[in-house]
Amino acid sequence: MISKIISEELIHKTEKLINTSDKISIVVHSGPDGDAMGSALGLWHYLMTIEKEPVVIVPDELPWFLKWMPGTECVLVFNESQELSEKFLNNSDLIFTLDFNTLSRVGNMEKALKETKAKKILIDHHLHPNNFAAVTISYPEISSTSELIFRLICRMGDFAKINLGGAEAILTGMMTDTGAFTYNSNNPEIYNIVSELVKIGVDKDEIYRKIYCTSNESRMRLTGFALYEKMKVYPEFKAALITLSAEELQRFEYRTGDTEGLVNMPLQIENVIFSVFLREEPERIKVSLRSIGTFPANKVASDVFNGGGHLNAAGGESYTTLEEAIAKFEKCLPDYKDFL
Numbered sequence: 001m002i003s004k005i006i007s008e009e010l011i012h013k014t015e016k017l018i019n020t021s022d023k024i025s026i027v028v029h030s031g032p033d034g035d036a037m038g039s040a041l042g043l044w045h046y047l048m049t050i051e052k053e054p055v056v057i058v059p060d061e062l063p064w065f066l067k068w069m070p071g072t073e074c075v076l077v078f079n080e081s082q083e084l085s086e087k088f089l090n091n092s093d094l095i096f097t098l099d100f101n102t103l104s105r106v107g108n109m110e111k112a113l114k115e116t117k118a119k120k121i122l123i124d125h126h127l128h129p130n131n132f133a134a135v136t137i138s139y140p141e142i143s144s145t146s147e148l149i150f151r152l153i154c155r156m157g158d159f160a161k162i163n164l165g166g167a168e169a170i171l172t173g174m175m176t177d178t179g180a181f182t183y184n185s186n187n188p189e190i191y192n193i194v195s196e197l198v199k200i201g202v203d204k205d206e207i208y209r210k211i212y213c214t215s216n217e218s219r220m221r222l223t224g225f226a227l228y229e230k231m232k233v234y235p236e237f238k239a240a241l242i243t244l245s246a247e248e249l250q251r252f253e254y255r256t257g258d259t260e261g262l263v264n265m266p267l268q269i270e271n272v273i274f275s276v277f278l279r280e281e282p283e284r285i286k287v288s289l290r291s292i293g294t295f296p297a298n299k300v301a302s303d304v305f306n307g308g309g310h311l312n313a314a315g316g317e318s319y320t321t322l323e324e325a326i327a328k329f330e331k332c333l334p335d336y337k338d339f340l
Contacts, residue, residue, distance in 0.1 A: 005151060006151055006152060007026045010137050013134075014043060014121055014152065015156055018047070018052065018094070019117060020093075021092075021093035023088075023094075024055075024094045024096070025044055025055045025089055025095065025118070026047075026053040026094070026095070027058070027059075027098070027106075028059075028098055028100065029059070029099055030060055030105060030106055031247060032058045033099075033175035033177075033260075034144050034173055034176025034177065034211065035063060037173070038146040039098045039169075039170070040099075041071045041165070042149045042167075042170040044056050044167045044169075045163055045169065046315060049161045051165060053059055054096075056074065056076065057077075058075055058078065058108070060079045061079070061116065063257025063260055064255050064257050064258075065210065065257050065260065066257070067167055068166030069096075071147065071169060076088065076107045078108060082108075085112070087260075089112050089324060089335070090115075091119055094121065096120075096190070097113075097123070098122075098124065098149075099121055099123075100126070101128060101130060101138070103130065106325055119134040119135075120135075121136075122135070122136045122137065123137045123138075123148050124323050125141075125142045125143070125144060126138075127140050127298070135198040136174050137152065139192075141333060142180050143185055143187065145173065146170045147190065148167070149173075149262040150170050151261045157249075159196075163200075164200060167201065168202050171194065171197045171207055173340055174190065174194070175207060176211060178190075179264060183312045202305030218252050218258075222254065222258055222259070225252065237274070237336070238272055239297075240269065240272050240276070241275075241276050241277075241278070241326070242262060242263065242275075242278070243263075243277075243322060244259065251282070259277065261278035261287070263275050263276065263290050264290050267291075269283060273340070274289075274295050274336075275290045276288070276289050276290075276300075278318075284318065284319050284321075285321075285325040287301065287307060287317055288304040288314075289305075290312060290313055294339065296311055296336075297309065297313060297314040298314040299336075300332065301315060301316040304316070304332045
């Protein structure tokens with residue numbers, strides 16, 4: 001039994017907008033991860049089965065390890081096809097905005113998304129959603145946006161219209177946003193949903209292998225370098241930091257997705273409960289934060305790195321040099337000693 005978390009009013013509003021819209025787009029945040037793509041493609045497959053033919057638009061490139069997902073071949077990348085992407089957004093009657101709570105999360109696509117006259121439906125599980133959508137389906141207690149997509153489809157009475165591709169996408173999102181069900185995943189209903197997806201035909205073990213057990217030589221060497229040369233442990237604060245500069249990433253032929261999961265690895269060290277990864281990008285430092293137990297990774301993200309997220313998994317950014325971002329991290333550690 002899966003509880004009816006999404007309110008009846010939101011279900012009716014969503015159904016009405018879907019039924020009265022001919023041109024639908026689905027957008028996600030920049031740096032699309034497993035949950036962004038899982039929720040987008042899960043919804044895309046469902047809308048295709050009811051003959052709506054939506055388009056999925058992502059701000060920038062997908063991680064390579066997600067490109068096996070059915071439907072990725074139809075995804076538009078805004079930074080690569082801006083004119084076509086803007087045309088779809090401008091002509092849309094309805095836009096689903098998935099897995100982000102503020103329009104600033106879509107990067108270079110923000111202006112085009114703001115200017116479109118299409119009605120928007122926000123579906124997300126992050127705290128404090130901005131008020132930009134006609135319908136806001138926001139439940140931070142839910143483990144992933146992909147789980148919300150499953151719940152929404154079922155509440156609309158269309159479980160039977162979840163095909164295998166959609167089920168694989170939804171499970172991918174649920175799996176990746178819980179670290180393969182190792183955090184934010186103690187709700188028994190999560191496993192009821194997984195069971196229903198497996199009944200559809202999803203091979204859970206194969207999806208795990210594709211996401212977590214598939215690599216290449218350069219990625220493996222990058223991981224080894226990051227752990228051996230670039231990881232620093234702060235025993236007095238039960239914390240660890242990994243940093244990678246743009247030059248170091250280039251040295252190991254970095255591809256989008258190659259550092260996925262790296263931030264979780266220091267948490268395997270005994271007595272380390274807080275881990276941060278800083279990756280240098282062309283215009284910013286990308287910050288990933290993970291924690292164990294009650295240590296608030298999201299509070300550090302919000303206080304120090306202009307970000308946010310969940311208790312044990314959060315993200316942020318720093319518009320400084322890598323050295324300055326490291327200094328910010330080290331300076332803030334004593335402020336959170338009471339949470340240890």
